Amino acid sequence: MSLPFRDINVQVAPDSYTFTSPSSPNAPALVIDRPTGDLRLSEGTSYPNKRITRQTSIAGILGMIRLRLDKYVIIITKAQPMGRLKGHMVYKVISTDFLPMRERQIRDPDEDQFLSLLKTFVMTGPMYFSYSLDLTNSFQRQASLDNSKPLWMRADDRFFWNKFVQTDLMDFRTRGSRSQHGAQPAADPFILPIMWGTLEIRPTTLKGQPLTISLVTRKSRYRAGTRYFTRGLDSEGHAANYNETEQIVILNDTGSGMGGFAGSTDMQSGKLGGSEGKEMQILSYVQTRGSIPTYWAEVNALKYTPKLQVKSCEMALPAAKKHFDEQIRIYGDNYLVNLVNQKGREKRMKDAYEEMVSTLVSSPKEGTKADSRTDEKFHVVEPSSSRQEFDRLHYVYFDYHHETRGMQMQRAMLLVDQLKDALMVQQYFRGVDMPANGGLETRNFQTSIVRTNCMDSLDRTNVVQSMLARWTLDRMFIDLGLLQRGEGFATADTDFYFLFRNIWADNADTVSRAYAGTGAMKTDITRMGTRTTAGKLADGNIAITRFYLNNFRDGPRQDAFDLFLGAYEPSEGNIGSSLIFADRRPVLIQSIPYVFAFSVLFIFLALVTRRPADASVITMRLFILFWTVVAAWCGQFIVSNGMLYVNWPKLNPRPWAVEGYQDTISKIRKDKLIGPLVARHERGLSTAKYLSAEEGKKRIE
Known part of the structure; x- marks a missing residue:
């Protein structure tokens, strides 16, 4: 198995960039010729006759990107250790640098703007990586993958955030270059997959039992963007603001701290054994969130409430089929939890979603529950048979706003009660680390997924996801024998409950900043377990800030995402004419x-x-x-x-x-x-x- 190099030195010369690994002196060096950008592998690692202008140590190669005038190598100059997950150290990208192929003599305003967009909005984002652990795949998917493949080949295409900028390296690895034909396996250690999102690793205890709790949220690189500029589905079925969140519990993971290696001395794998011969157990629970799967948009025009545009179900049906075909193939049955309002402007989105599900499933069977607060507390759309693929969709609408008004946040647990039977069947993943086999031995599978959304899939969505995660975590601890049946960790260990709430609140803020530009609303519910006056005031401030950012700052942020992820590729024409970013208004x-x-x-x-x-x-x-x-x-x-x-x-x-x-x-x-x-x-x-x-x-x- 070829893992990415943990240490890379880059030598800067007028005619090339040379990347070598000091800990692997026998490995070929990667050479990027200047100014062509051609890649090749060189067996020699020292160049006595070459004029080296600079040499530095880096954490990895983020990728290569061609802008308007030039091509650049993006390098990770500093990475911060975040802790160990299943014995593997995980890092956060702290700083990056751009190495140009040419020493530019002229200034092009558009080229400078491209670089500024990337450095301001993308390079400062929450990007994580590991040299030995696949962060893009859930543990359940990892258990079924071929661990002999290089890390980048195992990465989930949706969450391989830097895949576009790694294209040159991956093409060189699979096809070679003009000077070196054919596959180049020796290039594998230079290709490092990056994940964008949330990653928290917290070694802790529950009632005195040591364990590690982790929360990983992976943001999809497809249809990534900002709140009002990226909504609904694209023609390929990719949903806006799509995130997969995995809650992980690890038992007997002595390597979960920030210290050095223990057990195995294999520096390249970075892998540790269990604690004192005990089995290392990994339990994980996966949820997803994403924009309402139809064609819709909100047109911001300096109004606090943007104009809503919703296209017909018939137009969006092919895209919705692609979306749910992928979701069912990856996760199994999908329980679609919709939290939008049933009245006002959001009602159109509720109706559009329900029409889409009713169209996809065969012989839809609908049911409604009401109470004194609302005429439609729940609205369920279920298939009456299982004759076709989309009969694995189960729609559940919950009137979140009406049920929780008056700070009655505990009433949101009614949704968990509604889903209880499905959650019992859904299960969670449980595996045992088998170092001898190089993988996980699966003891239990998660058989379905809950896909949650509100209008933005941010604030209400995170509250509900944290409640589902809490219910499942109680179940895990009961199955492990750490809690008694009927007992919950919220009362059994208040310190652990405090940690749990804050991890989920931090997750809400991270996902919200990527999409809306601010932290999340309603995090007082997640952190404190109740709605507070201070939380309401904070939400008011967030609402005002979002209005400003979504109208006046999100355009450049959307451009930065499109540029880095390959949704837009700069042309090489019209150099110096500043046609792209010029203000052409009268x-x-x-x-x-x-x-x-x-x-x-x-x-x-x-x-x-x-x-x-x-x-x-x-x-x-x-x-x-x-x-x-x-x-x-x-x-x-x-x-x-x-x-x-x-x-x-x-x-x-x-x-x-x-x-x-x-x-x-x-x-x-x-x-x-x-x-x-x-x-x-x-x-x-x-x-x-x-x-x-x-x-x-x-x-x-």
Whole structure:
């Protein structure tokens, strides 16, 4: 088995980058020629006649990416140990660097912007890796994989976050290069899979019994993006904000701390044996979350409540079939828990989801439960037979908001009671580490999955997932004999319960920051077990921050995801012309927010500035009145034409943004006051039309 190198030195020379592993002196060096970016393996590791300008030690190669002018090697310059999981050390990426193929003599604003996007929004994200443990696969999937394969070949394609930027290395490994033909197995140790998400490892005790509890959330690299710019499904069936969360308990894992190796002295595998001959047991429970699986969008236009667009079930049906075909193939039966509101604007999403499930399953059987709080506490859609694949879908709607209003958060456990029979059948994974066989011996399988969503699949979703995880964890401890039947760890060990709540609250914040730009709401429920006044105030602050970020900052963040994950690949044409990120709105439209700001400043200064006793009051009043009218008009214009002031993604323009922009510009041109001042020139064109024109010009050339 070829595992990634734990130590890599990179030698920087004018004509190449050379990567070697000091702990594996007999292994070939990886050489990346400059400026071509060609890869090759070299048996010689010392170059006495080569001019080395710099040599440094790195933690690994994150990948290679081609931007507009040049190709870059992304290296991990610093990694922080996070603890051991099943005896394997896990690391977090702390800092990275970009090594260019060329020493650039000219400055290209777009190239600089590409690098800035990656460094600001992606390289600072929560990325984790291990040199010897597959973090992209749950322990249940790991138990069925061929451990003799290199780590990157075993990685789950969905959660192999840096797979696109590893393409050059993987292609070289499988096909070779111009100078070295055929497969190059010696390149395997240079390919390091990275996971994006949450990873917490906490050695602790339950009623005096040592154990390790871990929470791993893996964010899918497909349809990754930001809250209002990435919703629903794409044509391939990938859901927005899709995450797999695995709660892990390990017994007899003496290597779970931050210390050195114990037991095995195999430095390359980094693997430890059990404690004093006891079996190392791994128990895990997996849940998923993801956007409502249909075609829909929310169009933010500086309104607190964006406009909702929902396309027909018929249009989204092929994508939904692909989505659930994959989910059933990987996880078995899917219990679809929907937490959106049953009234107001979210009702359309509830109806769309239920229509989709009713279309997919054969002979759907629906049932509704009501109580004094709501007419529809639960709405269940079940197949009446099991004749086809999609009859493994089981839909459960829960009116979360009405049931938990008035801080009655304990009523959310009603959902767990509703799912109890399914959870009993679902089970959880239980395996025993078998070092001699190099893998896990499975004692128990998890046979199904709970897929939870609300509108954003963030706040309500995390509360419910933590409740399901708590119920299953009680069951695990009872089966292990650590708790008595009917006993729960919440009362049996308050310190462990505190740790559990905070791990899940941290998970909520991490998932929320990746999608919405802020920490999660309702984390007081997860941390404290109840709704608090302080939690409500914190949620108000989060709501305001999300409004600002989703309208004015998420465009560049979406661009960064699209760039790193390969949803957009920069062209090499039009160097230095700054066509991509240029603001092509009419100058008058761009200036209005500045006029508004100056108007407010002038009014403020007029109100607070001391005036001479003999100064004319009427003049000052007219001054304030004039700027008040200007500020009011500018504010009204900005709010009424919010589509023009949202910071939209520029690399992959959203269709609704292009349409909304064109409609708004057309309306403004008909305005009697400023219509004639809005010039009909190139700067007023939509991003989509402009890029289409440039693409057409390149094809002609």
